[in-house]
Amino acid sequence: xxxxxxxxxxxxxxxxxxxxxxxxxxxxxxxxxxxxxxxxxxxxxxxxxxxxxxxxxxxxxxxxxxxxxxxxxxxxxxxxxxxxxxxxxxxxxxxxxxxxxxxxxxxxxxxxxxxxxxxxxxxxxxxxxxxxxxxxxxxxxxxxxxxxxxxxxxxxxxxxxxxxxxxxxxxxxxxxxxxxxxxxxxxxxxxxxxxxxxxxxxxxxxxxxxxxxxxxxxxxxxxxxxxx
Amino acid sequence: xxxxxxxxxxxxxxxxxxxxxxxxxxxxxxxxxxxxxxxxxxxxxxxxxxxxxxxxxxxxxxxxxxxxxxxxxxxxxxxxxxxxxxxxxxxxxxxxxxxxxxxxxxxxxxxxxxxxxxxxxxxxxxxxxxxxxxxxxxxxxxxxxxxxxxxxxxxxxxxxxxxxxxxxxxxxxxxxxxxxxxxxxxxxxxxxxxxxxxxxxxxxxxxxxxxxxxxxxxxxxxxxxxxxxxxxxxxxxxxxxxxxxxxxxxxxxxxxxxxxxxxxxxxxxxxxxxxxxxx
Numbered sequence: 001x002x003x004x005x006x007x008x009x010x011x012x013x014x015x016x017x018x019x020x021x022x023x024x025x026x027x028x029x030x031x032x033x034x035x036x037x038x039x040x041x042x043x044x045x046x047x048x049x050x051x052x053x054x055x056x057x058x059x060x061x062x063x064x065x066x067x068x069x070x071x072x073x074x075x076x077x078x079x080x081x082x083x084x085x086x087x088x089x090x091x092x093x094x095x096x097x098x099x100x101x102x103x104x105x106x107x108x109x110x111x112x113x114x115x116x117x118x119x120x121x122x123x124x125x126x127x128x129x130x131x132x133x134x135x136x137x138x139x140x141x142x143x144x145x146x147x148x149x150x151x152x153x154x155x156x157x158x159x160x161x162x163x164x165x166x167x168x169x170x171x172x173x174x175x176x177x178x179x180x181x182x183x184x185x186x187x188x189x190x191x192x193x194x195x196x197x198x199x200x201x202x203x204x205x206x207x208x209x210x211x212x213x214x215x216x217x218x219x220x221x222x223x224x225x226x227x228x
Numbered sequence: 229x230x231x232x233x234x235x236x237x238x239x240x241x242x243x244x245x246x247x248x249x250x251x252x253x254x255x256x257x258x259x260x261x262x263x264x265x266x267x268x269x270x271x272x273x274x275x276x277x278x279x280x281x282x283x284x285x286x287x288x289x290x291x292x293x294x295x296x297x298x299x300x301x302x303x304x305x306x307x308x309x310x311x312x313x314x315x316x317x318x319x320x321x322x323x324x325x326x327x328x329x330x331x332x333x334x335x336x337x338x339x340x341x342x343x344x345x346x347x348x349x350x351x352x353x354x355x356x357x358x359x360x361x362x363x364x365x366x367x368x369x370x371x372x373x374x375x376x377x378x379x380x381x382x383x384x385x386x387x388x389x390x391x392x393x394x395x396x397x398x399x400x401x402x403x404x405x406x407x408x409x410x411x412x413x414x415x416x417x418x419x420x421x422x423x424x425x426x427x428x429x430x431x432x433x434x435x436x437x438x439x440x441x442x443x444x445x446x447x448x449x450x451x452x453x454x455x456x457x458x459x460x461x462x463x464x465x466x467x468x469x470x471x472x473x474x475x476x477x478x479x480x481x482x483x484x485x486x487x488x489x490x491x492x493x494x495x496x497x498x499x500x501x502x503x504x505x506x507x
Contacts, residue, residue: 050384076387077286
């Protein structure tokens with residue numbers, strides 16, 4: 001009898017842990033991230049973009065649920081708008097429709113691939129694909145296709161020693177031919193056209209490394225208001 | 229020679245017109261700094277408009293270095309006029325005031341006279357640029373503070389760390405002095421040809437304006453002429469705000485500008501040597 005109960009428990013836990021229900025997978029991810037009420041971390045930013053030459057910079061990032069973010073830096077820092085807020089609740093805050101696609105591996109880790117289609121008309125994202133690590137309930141990779149800026153990819157890696165679902169590094173990749181970084185006024189029409197040709201197929205990358213996390217120690221709201 | 233140069237510098241700084249350059253730079257720099265204080269953030273937002281669509285920008289981009297870089301960009305249009313005011317008067321001024329004959333009756337060779345006058349003109353040019361550097365950077369850093377410098381160069385946005393900027397400015401100002409040296413030499417050459425300073429000032433400015441316009445028009449025939457126009461190399465200071473710095477190009481531009489200085493001064497010296505002084 002004990003054996004039957006044990007087998008049943010194991011079967012149920014495996015079924016729930018490795019669920020194919022996309023909504024449940026996403027709910028688990030959101031639930032896991034909700035253990036983080038706030039955090040402060042040091043970040044190191046390295047930009048590898050053909051038309052941008054920026055020195056490696058360091059900054060401090062402050063996060064508070066649900067989506068408050070503040071960045072402090074002594075020097076100039078450039079952080080990708082899309083990749084900065086990797087909080088699942090923020091990524092999935094609007095209405096969406098999700099479906100499970102398949103199992104896949106990211107950096108040798110088994111993930112569930114879930115497609116998310118935003119249902120809001122004003123959403124710039126057409127389709128997002130999330131690679132979700134169901135053992136830790138964290139997102140390992142995001143690939144989003146936008147209406148205006150092509151496709152961007154976010155790859156997140158996690159340190160096993162961190163008990164919170166917070167990444168220790170993030171790589172943000174985007175299609176350079178679809179993003180205008182240099183103001184039009186600085187490039188004449190011919191040069192701009194040529195630039196588009198030379199940038200076609202090139203991928204811009206921004207690497208962010210996180211360290212010295214201070215989690216759930218409380219952050220005053222004034223830090224986030226100060227920016228405004 | 230040093231004594232002669234001192235005399236020439238004394239003559240230069242005794243004239244009121246010499247100070248026009250310094251006053252004009254002080255006014256120009258102050259006006260730009262005040263304008264940037266009022267409108268600077270909007271300009272930065274305009275420059276980084278596209279960038280801000282994809283990235284969050286943190287840090288003080290509106291700083292003394294950015295404003296000084298902006299001011300240095302206006303150099304090629306405004307400063308030559310201030311240089312020619314003095315350089316065009318160096319030889320022609322003697323003719324106008326009727327002191328040419330008295331000058332060359334002194335026991336000094338003509339070549340020493342012309343060289344000392346030319347070097348005094350070059351010293352004045354360097355002083356103008358030095359004043360621009362001190363005033364622009366000093367005022368800019370005291371008003372806006374220090375910070376990283378954002379530059380848009382050949383379709384690329386480059387951000388220099390604040391610790392990596394000052395030496396670039398120093399070398400850029402030195403290079404600008406070389407470019408303005410060509411303007412002074414050209415005005416000096418014209419000054420050796422006539423007996424009134426107005427002619428050299430207007431002729432030099434006319435040549436610079438024509439060359440700048442030709443360089444700016446993107447037509448095949450003008451593109452072929454462009455490498456032969458000295459104004460094309462006067463903006464070489466911008467190469468110091470590139471990453472990596474193209475040393476080969478800087479050396480080439482410097483040599484071309486130096487070549488022009490020697491050519492214009494050599495011609496002026498030759499004309500002065502053979503000049504029949506009648507006034």
